[in-house]
Amino acid sequence: xxxxxxxxxxxxxxxxxxxxxxxxxxxxxxxxxxxxxxxxxxxxxxxxxxxxxxxxxxxxxxxxxxxxxxxxxxxxxxxxxxxxxxxxxxxxxxxxxxxxxxxxxxxxxxxxxxxxxxxxxxxxxxxxxxxxxxxxxxxxxxxxxxxxxxxxxxxxxxxxxxx
Amino acid sequence: xxxxxxxxxxxxxxxxxxxxxxxxxxxxxxxxxxxxxxxxxxxxxxxxxxxxxxxxxxxxxxxxxxxxxxxxxxxxxxxxxxxxxxxxxxxxxxxxxxxxxxxxxxxxxxxxxxxxxxxxxxxxxxxxxxxxxxxxxxxxxxxxxxxxxxxxxxxxxxxxxxxxxxxxxxxxxxxxxxxxxxxxxxxxxxxxxxxxxxxxxxxxxxxxxxxxxxxxxxxxxxxxxxxxxxxxxxxxxxxxxxxxxxxxxxxxxxxxxxxxxxxxxxxxxxxxxxxxxxxxxxxxxxxxxxxxxxxxxxxxxxxxxxxxxxxxxxxxxxxxxxxxxxxxxxxxxxxxxxxxxxxxxxxxxxxxxxxxxxxxxxxxxxxxxxx
Numbered sequence: 001x002x003x004x005x006x007x008x009x010x011x012x013x014x015x016x017x018x019x020x021x022x023x024x025x026x027x028x029x030x031x032x033x034x035x036x037x038x039x040x041x042x043x044x045x046x047x048x049x050x051x052x053x054x055x056x057x058x059x060x061x062x063x064x065x066x067x068x069x070x071x072x073x074x075x076x077x078x079x080x081x082x083x084x085x086x087x088x089x090x091x092x093x094x095x096x097x098x099x100x101x102x103x104x105x106x107x108x109x110x111x112x113x114x115x116x117x118x119x120x121x122x123x124x125x126x127x128x129x130x131x132x133x134x135x136x137x138x139x140x141x142x143x144x145x146x147x148x149x150x151x152x153x154x155x156x157x158x159x160x161x162x163x
Numbered sequence: 164x165x166x167x168x169x170x171x172x173x174x175x176x177x178x179x180x181x182x183x184x185x186x187x188x189x190x191x192x193x194x195x196x197x198x199x200x201x202x203x204x205x206x207x208x209x210x211x212x213x214x215x216x217x218x219x220x221x222x223x224x225x226x227x228x229x230x231x232x233x234x235x236x237x238x239x240x241x242x243x244x245x246x247x248x249x250x251x252x253x254x255x256x257x258x259x260x261x262x263x264x265x266x267x268x269x270x271x272x273x274x275x276x277x278x279x280x281x282x283x284x285x286x287x288x289x290x291x292x293x294x295x296x297x298x299x300x301x302x303x304x305x306x307x308x309x310x311x312x313x314x315x316x317x318x319x320x321x322x323x324x325x326x327x328x329x330x331x332x333x334x335x336x337x338x339x340x341x342x343x344x345x346x347x348x349x350x351x352x353x354x355x356x357x358x359x360x361x362x363x364x365x366x367x368x369x370x371x372x373x374x375x376x377x378x379x380x381x382x383x384x385x386x387x388x389x390x391x392x393x394x395x396x397x398x399x400x401x402x403x404x405x406x407x408x409x410x411x412x413x414x415x416x417x418x419x420x421x422x423x424x425x426x427x428x429x430x431x432x433x434x435x436x437x438x439x440x441x442x443x444x445x446x447x448x449x450x451x452x453x454x455x456x457x458x459x460x461x462x463x464x465x466x467x468x469x470x471x472x473x474x475x476x477x478x479x480x481x482x483x484x485x486x487x488x489x490x491x492x493x494x495x496x497x498x499x500x501x502x503x504x505x506x507x508x509x510x511x512x513x514x515x516x517x518x519x520x521x522x523x524x525x526x527x528x529x530x531x532x533x534x
Contacts, residue, residue, distance in 0.1 A: 005308030012315040013412040025376035028329035035336035
């Protein structure tokens with residue numbers, strides 16, 4: 001193998017390689033590696049934040065579920081309460097009505113009683129009047145015959161019964 | 164058989180391959196013509212495959228492109244010499260393709276000749292080169308040669324390509340903060356491959372960043388130069404990464420980085436190995452030799468792999484000219500195609516191995532004590 005001039009190749013290889021190394025280091029490798037690293041970091045960051053978002057979403061879902069459950073329970077409680085309230089209102093109303101009705105009946109009865117008493121009193125007055133009228137008539141008709149008068153009175157009195 | 168199923172494709176590749184190697188084969192013709200002139204021998208010279216291959220895998224002062232009607236067409240490259248009177252420069256075309264010390268180039272009273280790609284300065288007061296036994300010049304000496312040879316030219320080209328490629332990638336990141344596209348999309352995986360599969364596992368997370376520029380540069384420098392060497396025509400075809408001087412310099416740089424990165428732990432393993440003190444006279448030299456064999460292996464591995472690939476491809480093409488029949492051409496072409504594809508793999512693989520081992524050696528030098 002013909003090496004021509006080894007010193008030439010040694011010299012130029014060293015010069016060219018070292019110059020290329022420093023040029024590339026400055027112009028290419030640093031920006032390239034920096035950009036690659038930056039992008040990798042940003043990708044990792046994005047993946048991490050996506051994972052976080054997913055977890056948050058899960059938490060949110062769980063929260064929603066919990067809130068929904070609570071709301072449902074609350075609704076159920078409210079419904080139950082309302083039902084109970086309805087029940088009590090109804091029963092109270094019923095009781096009240098009963099009391100009211102009883103009162104009305106009592107009053108009615110009292111009224112009836114008083115009316116009855118009044119009627120009886122009235123009747124008694126009328127009977128008394130009637131009796132006086134009858135007696136008058138009897139007296140008028142029978143006063144001619146005393147025996148007859150007496151008999152009539154007796155008979156009339158027999159017919160009238162005081163209740 | 165492949166040729167039975169896709170004959171057109173095979174034919175196409177045969178033609179392409181044959182034309183691709185025309186420059187190399189004709190270079191031989193040109194040489195033989197020169198030799199004929201010298202020997203004044205009109206017999207047709209035998210095709211010499213080893214001469215052709217040696218010429219190709221070696222370096223030269225001209226970049227040979229092709230031959231036309233027996234005249235070599237080549238790109239002249241600057242010759243830079245450190246002679247007795249200082250720096251001398253002239254274009255290599257002044258030698259007129261002479262490689263036998265016949266054409267004397269005069270520059271400010273200094274006379275230069277070229278013999279087998281070596282430039283000699285003729286001693287003062289003499290006009291022509293006198294060759295002694297075994298073609299050794301007797302009245303000339305070699306000045307220091309810093310010429311831009313074919314390999315240096317190829318290396319400059321690769322450096323420019325790499326610089327343009329990666330500065331473009333770096334610029335694309337300024338505009339585009341999203342997923343990389345275009346050239347960045349193609350090259351970024353390679354950069355991250357060097358980082359994640361070479362630097363990180365071998366050097367460790369704490370210290371790898373310091374060595375990334377070197378590992379990336381050496382990876383792409385070796386890879387691109389391997390690929391340029393596989394291009395069978397101008398301006399490719401140089402055997403730069405298959406040149407032991409080139410691989411030696413790269414291995415030496417790895418050695419320097421390893422040695423200067425060595426921490427207390429690394430040096431204590433070399434100078435105070437964990438063995439009984441009586442074994443120190445054996446162990447310390449062994450450890451020091453171990454320091455040197457690592458870069459030595461790097462140098463030899465890359466050089467041998469790439470040179471072997473070039474030699475195999477050229478030998479397969481030379482078969483056609485050795486057998487002097489076109490019948491062997493399809494066979495040769497199929498094998499060359501196979502080898503070329505294999506060499507594409509080897510080009511990337513050897514760049515990877517060189518970088519990986521560099522990272523491994525650096526990693527050993529900076530490793531914290533695990534005991």
